[in-house]
Amino acid sequence: MKICIFGAGYVGLVAAACFAESGNSVIAVDVDKSRIDGLKEGIIPIYEPGLKEMILRNQAEGRLSFTTEMTEAVQASLVCFIAVGTPPGEDGSADLKYVLGVARNIGQAMNGYKIIVDKSTVPVGTADKVREAVKAELASRNVAFEFDVVSNPEFLKEGAAIDDFMKPDRVVIGTDNVRTAEIMKELYDPYMRKQNRLIVMDIRSAEMTKYAANAMLATRISFMNQIANLCDCMGADVSAVREGIGSDSRIGYDFLFPGPGYGGSCFPKDVKALIKTAEECSYDFLLLKAVEDVNERQKEVLADKLITALGSPDEEQPLTGRTVACWGLSFKPRTDDMREAPAITIIERLLAAGATVRAHDPEALKEAKKHFGDRIEYSTNQYAILENADALTIITDWSEYRNPDFDRIKSALKSPLVIDGRNLYKPDRMAAAGFRYLPLGRCGVG
Ligand code: NAD
CATH class of the missing domain: 3.40.50.720 (NAD(P)-binding Rossmann-like Domain)
Structure with a gap:
């Protein structure tokens, strides 16, 4: 054809x-x-x-x-x-x-x-x-x-x-x-x-199907992020909760991983557009407004954890003099796409808090430079950015971060603090290795 x-x-x-x-x-x-x-x-x-x-x-x-x-x-x-x-x-x-x-x-x-x-x-x-x-x-x-x-x-x-x-x-x-x-x-x-x-x-239903699919997926993400935040407060483990609920065939396991908020070129804009479409026919899409609101707040969670762990929360720039190493910038792995990536909000917040930020990403450094210019440091070596940093924070779950050299991480960091926005590691293993490990909704160690 x-x-x-x-x-x-x-x-x-x-x-x-x-x-x-x-x-x-x-x-x-x-x-x-x-x-x-x-x-x-x-x-x-x-x-x-x-x-x-x-x-x-x-x-x-x-x-x-x-x-x-x-x-x-x-x-x-x-x-x-x-x-x-x-x-x-x-x-x-x-x-x-x-x-x-x-x-x-x-x-x-x-x-x-x-x-x-x-x-x-x-x-x-x-x-x-x-x-x-x-x-x-x-x-x-x-x-x-x-x-x-x-x-x-x-x-x-x-x-x-x-x-x-x-x-x-x-x-x-x-x-x-x-x-x-x-x-x-x-x-x-x-x-x-x-x-x-x-x-x-019919044509209208097809047009709606795409928005309904993305809105549903965004809803699952925001729902699970709130469950994770509640697990943090209550001392429960969100990974166990995911296993427990995902085994129900009406729920399933997919798209139930907590993280630093959804991003990318689709979910944020499609959720917004569907809310707007609803408004145009005088329908208040309350649920999606909450999904969006939760997502915006979730982008702050990693920076909040860093400030609580490292900074003086009452000061205007609580991370002055601190260096934070970030692994992952693209909105998800295996892409260089940084449109609406949570990394943007997180890094802007760290910079505003006075931190020096260093970043690694396997594919998105070129895109990141368009956004941050020389306000942050970049490296194609994931370990080089750890030298004398006060903390490592994991933003995107690229596969090269899943099983890293923990000895190398520990000896490079000034203090062995890892804030994990993707729950990549086992808290007990991290504790045994001497890390202060703060994942999302998993009874962090330290
Ligand atoms: P993109 O920004 O990567 O690409 C759009 C391209 O269109 C650009 O190269 C631009 O130069 C070109 N363009 C603009 N005006 C043009 C014109 N008049 N004639 C020819 N080319 C023109 O966008 P994308 O991510 O591929 O998304 C495209 C659409 O598909 C969007 O509506 C998006 O929501 C949807 N979508 C995207 C994804 C995704 O994962 N990226 C998935 C499903 C659906």
């Missing part, structure tokens, strides 16, 4: 590579010329495991190409995907300017029947706006080509995006006609192990 994908970002690039991998002819379009020039040279602008190899292979075999020329891309394609960003506007609602911009580009370029597929996360009713934008362009050109608009929300997870796309839990197709549903089924058939995982529904 001939496909073009607008937006060569995390979603667009993965979708383009994976569609090409199953034999389709794919053109990825982006307005960012330097990004496209780089991709033509084999320079991949984001870190995602397996993506580079897949892009290079499909590019070499002539199934995947990159361009800024929208007209050529649209005219060569039957299916035009929209995978551009939908950042939060000032009021929290999803800003549709990029999506509708692409819709207009498609309307200006169309030379026959097209299926326009919205893969960006967009509020209910956006397909109608896309349809209107395309129609207006066609009317201004005095032409009347047929087209259909489909909602096909993306559920991939950064860090496991290729696997998620190639073997999806489900594919949701929102459409109002059988012809389009059949073409979309044909496109996704190579990725389906069981047919029932391709779920066809």
